[in-house]
Amino acid sequence: RKEVEQDPGPFNVPEGATVAFNCTYSNSASQSFFWYRQDCRKEPKLLMSVYSSGNEDGRFTAQLNRASQYISLLIRDSKLSDSATYLCAVNIGDSWGKFQFGAGTQVVVTP
Amino acid sequence: EAGVAQSPRYKIIEKRQSVAFWCNPISGHATLYWYQQILGQGPKLLIQFQNNGVVDDSQLPKDRFSAERLKGVDSTLKIQPAKLEDSAVYLCASSPTLVASDEQFFGPGTRLTVL
Numbered sequence: 230r231k232e233v234e235q236d237p238g239p240f241n242v243p244e245g246a247t248v249a250f251n252c253t254y255s256n257s258a259s260q261s262f263f264w265y266r267q268d269c270r271k272e273p274k275l276l277m278s279v280y281s282s283g284n285e286d287g288r289f290t291a292q293l294n295r296a297s298q299y300i301s302l303l304i305r306d307s308k309l310s311d312s313a314t315y316l317c318a319v320n321i322g323d324s325w326g327k328f329q330f331g332a333g334t335q336v337v338v339t340p
Numbered sequence: 341e342a343g344v345a346q347s348p349r350y351k352i353i354e355k356r357q358s359v360a361f362w363c364n365p366i367s368g369h370a371t372l373y374w375y376q377q378i379l380g381q382g383p384k385l386l387i388q389f390q391n392n393g394v395v396d397d398s399q400l401p402k403d404r405f406s407a408e409r410l411k412g413v414d415s416t417l418k419i420q421p422a423k424l425e426d427s428a429v430y431l432c433a434s435s436p437t438l439v440a441s442d443e444q445f446f447g448p449g450t451r452l453t454v455l
Contacts, residue, residue, distance in 0.1 A: 233382075261441050332381050333381075
């Protein structure tokens with residue numbers, strides 16, 4: 230089993246709709262979780278950190294489910310500009326910054 | 341604030357040749373990462389530096405890959421000799437400290453094609 234797994238998609242989403250997807254991780258000691266956005270042929274950029282209590286940033290909501298060992302990202306009122314690959318990053322057990330990235334979930338927002 | 345700089349942006353070489361990539365992290369960032377991202381996959385950590393020391397290089401193919409960060413600032417990653425399967429984007433990232441909650445800032449990457 231991979232340490233960090235994501236549904237590759239693509240998730241085809243009509244503009245204005247809501248889309249949600251998960252990222253599962255295998256190391257129960259993981260402490261830090263992030264969602265990154267990666268546009269085609271570009272570098273990953275931080276979208277948001279994922280806190281134990283969940284967090285929201287505008288149309289984006291991230292949640293952590295420690296019991297089931299997954300994080301989720303929900304995008305409301307999808308925009309065409311949300312089309313991208315969303316990578317989750319999970320730190321591998323220790324408190325220091327070694328991260329495992331998922332393979333990414335592709336989201337395609339259509340008019 | 342200047343971001344992470346990488347060069348070259350693109351490189352095409354033949355198998356068995358050597359290649360080197362350069363990375364200059366954000367000023368003041370202590371931690372530097374080199375990742376390999378193969379098409380359709382997520383970034384895979386190759387090596388992590390804290391200042392000029394190696395924190396983790398467990399996934400670095402040491403028979404052909406080497407990396408250094410001699411003065412604790414910029415870094416070079418070398419492949420010698422290259423194989424076809426080394427074709428990928430090599431991403432450099434930096435973060436302020438070694439703390440797991442620190443955001444990583446990525447450079448634009450070097451796209452390597454091995455023929």
